[in-house]
Amino acid sequence: xxxxxxxxxxxxxxxxxxxxxxxxxxxxxxxxxxxxxxxxxxxxxxxxxxxxxxxxxxxxxxxxxxxxxxxxxxxxxxxxxxxxxxxxxxxxxxxxxxxxxxxxxxxxxxxxx
Amino acid sequence: xxxxxxxxxxxxxxxxxxxxxxxxxxxxxxxxxxxxxxxxxxxxxxxxxxxxxxxxxxxxxxxxxxxxxxxxxxxxxxxxxxxxxxxxxxxxxxxxxxxxxxxxxxxxxxxxxxx
Numbered sequence: 041x042x043x044x045x046x047x048x049x050x051x052x053x054x055x056x057x058x059x060x061x062x063x064x065x066x067x068x069x070x071x072x073x074x075x076x077x078x079x080x081x082x083x084x085x086x087x088x089x090x091x092x093x094x095x096x097x098x099x100x101x102x103x104x105x106x107x108x109x110x111x112x113x114x115x116x117x118x119x120x121x122x123x124x125x126x127x128x129x130x131x132x133x134x135x136x137x138x139x140x141x142x143x144x145x146x147x148x149x150x151x152x153x
Numbered sequence: 154x155x156x157x158x159x160x161x162x163x164x165x166x167x168x169x170x171x172x173x174x175x176x177x178x179x180x181x182x183x184x185x186x187x188x189x190x191x192x193x194x195x196x197x198x199x200x201x202x203x204x205x206x207x208x209x210x211x212x213x214x215x216x217x218x219x220x221x222x223x224x225x226x227x228x229x230x231x232x233x234x235x236x237x238x239x240x241x242x243x244x245x246x247x248x249x250x251x252x253x254x255x256x257x258x259x260x261x262x263x264x265x266x267x268x
Binding site for chain 1: 159185244248260264
């Protein structure tokens with residue numbers, strides 16, 4: 041079964057600094073990978089997804105992620121953090137033919153002014 | 154595009170009552186919808202997969218008689234928490250998969266508080 045590992049439940053970043061959230065996956069077949077963002081008391085919003093096309097994926101709000109098969113990783117980055125980026129971020133994986141999404145534990149991002 | 158709504162957003166009920174939560178895909182058809190449960194400061198736990206016109210598939214440990222799921226149309230799935238108890242209090246989130254893709258779009262969630 042597929043799974044995702046996100047280390048470090050809380051991530052603090054200074055406003056204007058690089059945001060880097062790490063995601064490593066486990067999958068027996070080529071995966072589909074997703075990053076979602078959740079603001080307090082809201083559902084999840086899709087930031088970006090990898091579905092076997094370009095390995096560098098650009099998403100909304102200036103975020104991007106790179107699929108690296110050799111490292112089984114799909115790390116999320118943003119060059120310059122903004123106060124509005126403070127939220128919970130979830131990495132998720134699914135497999136072709138399997139509808140189920142497996143989520144990581146999430147990273148709570150705090151942006152320091 | 155790809156908007157999913159949930160109703161209600163908040164519900165408070167007495168122990169022993171049943172609560173129905175609706176999940177709608179507003180601008181696309183979804184043959185498959187999913188129901189998740191999220192505890193405070195935790196990740197999402199998949200409860201069940203809802204397929205239009207057929208019985209839902211429940212994850213291990215989820216009581217199907219307690220969490221009734223109906224997916225009667227391509228845009229609507231409902232989750233009914235029967236005989237709710239305080240331990241059922243949680244944040245319930247649904248998602249809908251765009252037919253023919255692997256992408257799930259999520260509703261805003263329903264917070265249930267059972268007194």
